[in-house]
Amino acid sequence: MASSTDERIFQTTSRGVQMMHGDHIDTVESVDVVFRAQRKLSFSFAAVFFIVTLSIPAMSVWWEPWYAVEIWGGFTANYLFVSLLYYVFLWVMAYTYIKKADKLDASLGDLADEIAAKTAAEAAGGEQRG
Amino acid sequence: MSSVGNLNVVAIIMVIIVTVFTVGLAILVRRFTRTTADFYLAGRKVGTFANASAISGDYLSAASFLGVAAAVYASGLDGVWFAAGFAGGFIVVVLFIASALRRFGEYTVADFAYGRFGSNRIRLVTVVMVLLTSLFYMAPQMYGAGTTWTVLVGAGIFGLSPYNTGVLIVAAIIMFYVAVGGMKATTLNQIFQFWWLWTAMFLVVVFAFTVGNFNYPQALQEVTDEDLLDVRTVTVAQLTEVDPETGEAMIDGVRERMSDRALEPVEAAIETGDPEATVGVTLPAQNKLHTLRKMWFNEPGHRYDGLNQFSMVLALVLGTAGLPHILNRYYTNPSGQAARRSTFWVLVFIGTFYILAPIAGLAGKLIIDDAWRAGMAPENAAYVDGLLVRSDALMPTIAQILGGEWLMGAVAAGAFAAMFSTTGGLLIASASAVGHDVYEKYVNPDAPEIKRVIVGKASVLFFSLVALGIGFGIPAAGLDVAYPSLIAMMVTWAFSLGAGAFVPMLLTGIWWRQTTERGAITGMIVGGGGSLFFIIMNILNQTGRLGAEGILPFLGSLTFPTIFTFPAAVLAIIIVSKIDGQLPKNVDEIWMRIHGTASERHEKDMGTDKASGVFSSGQK
Structure with missing residues (x-):
């Protein structure tokens, strides 16, 4: 049974659903590998992001050297971080994530092709044996 | 000085230039807008730099351009957080939403909800939430239009007050250019408008350093030496x-x-x-955070107590990922990777803008005070002992002191550009919710392309009239008196609503396969409805309708409800999904659409993952 979305074709085989676009195929197994790797990457970065971001109000509430001690002219560590350094943190974080995500996409794309080819070969072998 | 009465002629000319360019661009682009993909998504072929500029223009509203510097001027460090939080929100977008939303490959957030959970019910709930969020975001733009017109021109037409005239003229201009040019005109205008207002902010800061002899650490020391x-x-x-x-x-x-x-x-x-x-x-000023300490400019506590410090950060950081007009822009990217790259450049563009805005706010603290004491402060603004009575007037005031009418003109035009670009995006989001999500799906699914585009344009006209009504209604409801920083406040309401209604649904829908339709709807109602409840309570509290004693004024005192509504919505989704357990029959297909990469690998092979010109017609 086949259905389509845009130019993507979905096909239900004896080994589950497959998504085809041109010469490329996604299987349940390959998508699961991609999803798990992307989830690990995104949630690792998110943990760092939220720890750093929520540490700022936490320190503003509970740590006087952070919010009340001037370290450069009128800058407290709190003011310096929120007005300048936080953006550097965001840029480095976004840049690093995007590089890693692009790299992951490329390697997972190859892996997905390998898994799809292997699945197709196994299916063909199974049909021949049958 | 080139002024006639209270009219600032040079500034008005610059605003007219921006307006003529905006309208002219829409007319030029009109012949390239033939299909619904062109009208709503600019043909899905907007390149990284262009899309990043357009998203930035879409995002930077009157609240960012006028409100952030004003908030820093009035509140010091607590005001700086508006800038940092607005920028930080894009990290959530890039980590969790950008590429998945684009890979799914639809038109709107409601399309995603329908495609992911497979029910008409959730699409309609999403449409309602999209409209509510967009209207909350539209309100401050219209209010900003009225107040800026009042400062700039100070005169009305057709017997209207200056405020209502500003609302009417801005609504009419945006209605025209969005209806005529659709997403392509909106995209091009947002690119132009973003760079105009970025340059205006940059010039104000450059003039502060050069003409105003501003020194950042020293100035901060100087304002902190005295009480806030x-x-x-x-x-x-x-x-x-x-x-x-x-x-x-x-x-x-x-x-x-x-x-x-x-x-x-x-x-x-x-x-x-x-x-x-x-x-x-x-x-x-009283220190709400450390109540025994005096309130200084470089310390937290002027606006927020302990709970609201956390809740504000969460509202701003999570709210960005729940703004429908920003999410819609991700569908205009040519690929998931391009969506991520766009977001990085958005962070660079708006990050530099948000570094500059607090500098303008701090510089205003000293420069406006000095000008007032020397008898040189502009007469359009009101002062008490060198302090602006309405901090929202900071940007035009400091611009006029530092650079005369030309810089004031650039800032005034920037304020209008900010309103045009954001309201344009909101109109597209609202129009697509009705024209695409309701009309094309339920009312007339077999409508020919030309009819669909006409319905989209009619929706734009309708929501422009709604925006007009909201703009007129704000002073009538007394909100401008109840909230001293109304522009920033109303934008925060939209963020809170988006963070409660959409972000839990999107996060679980993308990253937790077991999310069910009933779970997602419950989460949207708990998060969106809860946010709406707290916002209404806050309005009633601020306008003195809840009294001073009991539970109701306490509920109305919560400025940012996200700290409660977001986790409540996530929890509701998880609990109801676990109990329900009814996954869509085609959940494997859905999962492949969100996380599969076959399409992108194919498009990469074919070279169709790259952007083409925004002026080209046709869809992917």
Whole structure:
């Protein structure tokens, strides 16, 4: 049974659903590998992001050297971080994530092709044996 | 000075230039808008730099351009957080939403909800939430239009007040250019408008460093050496009432603190003997966070207590990922990777803008005060002892002091550009919710392409009229009196609504396969409905309708409900999904659409993952 979305074709085989676009195929197994790797990457970065971001109000509430001690002219560590350094943190974080995500996409794309080819070969072998 | 009465001629000419360019671009692009993909998504072929600029233009509203510097001027560090939080929100977008949303490959957030959960019910709930969020975001733009027109022109047409005239003219211009040019015109205008307002902010800061001899750490030291002061309007009775405990009246502190020149109108009001006469005075600000400490500019606590410090950060950081007009822009990217790259450049563009805005706010603290004491402050704004009565007037005021009418003109045009670009995006989001999500899916699924585009344009006209009504209604409802920083406040409401209604649904829908339709709907109602409840309570509280005692004023005191509504919505989704367990029959297909990469690998092979010109027609 086949259905389509845009130019993507979905096909239900004896080994589950497959998504085809041109010469490329996604299987349940390959998508699961991609999803798990992307989830690990995104949630690792998110943990760092939220720890750093929520540490700022936490320190503003509970740590006087952070919010009340001037370290450069009128800058407290709190003011310096929120007005300048936080953006550097965001840029480095976004840049690093995007590089890693692009790299992951490329390697997972190859892996997905390998898994799809292997699945197709196994299916063909199974049909021949049958 | 090139002015006629209160009219600032140079500034008005620059605003007219921006407006003519905006409208002209829409007319030019009209012939390239033939299909619904062109009208709503600019043909899905907007390149990384262009899309990043357009998203930035879409995102930077009057609240960012006028409100952030004003918030820093009035509140110091707590105001700086608006800038940092607005920028930080894009990290959530890039980590969790950008590429998945684009890979799914639909038109709108409601399309995603329908495609992911497979029910008409959730699509309609999403449409309602999209419209509510967009209207909350549209309100401050319209209010900004009215107030900026009042400062800039100070005159009305057709018997309307200057405020209502500003609302009418801005709504009419946006309605025309969005309806005529659709997403392509909106995209091009947002690119142009973003760079105009970025340059205007940059120029103000450059002029502060060069003409105003501004030194960042030294200036911060200088404003922190004195107490942070608030401007308050009080009656003579309040001013002269003696506190039985201390034996002192408010006027005693005022006389010690304020200059002779500033005291003149105060003493004159007292001499009249009318206890109800009102005067503007400065009062030391209270520290809401560390209540035993004095309030200084470089410390937190002017606006928010401990709970609201956290809740504000969460609302701003999570709210960005729940703004429908921003999410819609991700569908215009040619690929998931391009969506991520766009977001990085958005962070660079708006990050530099948000570094500059607090500098303008701090510089204004010193430069406006110096100008007032030298008798050189612009007459359009009102002051109390060198402090602006309405901090939202900071940007045009400091621009006029530093760079005369030309810089003031660039800032005024920037303010209008910010309103045009954001309201344009909101109109597209609202129009697509009705024209695409309701009309094309339910009313007339077989409608020909031309009819679909016409319905999209009619939706734009309708929501422009709604925006107009909201703009007129704000002063009538007394909101401008109830909230001193209304623009920033109303934007925060939209963020809270988006963070409660959409972000839990999107996060679980993308990253938790077991999410069910019933779970997602429950989460949207809990998060969106809860946010709406707290916002209404806050409005009722601020307008004095909840009294002073009991649970209701407590519920109304929560400025940012996200700290409660977001986790409640996520929890609701998880619990209901676990109990429900009814996954869509084609969940494997859905999962492949979100996380599969076959399409992108194919498009990469074919070279169709790259952007083409925005002027080209046709869809992917």
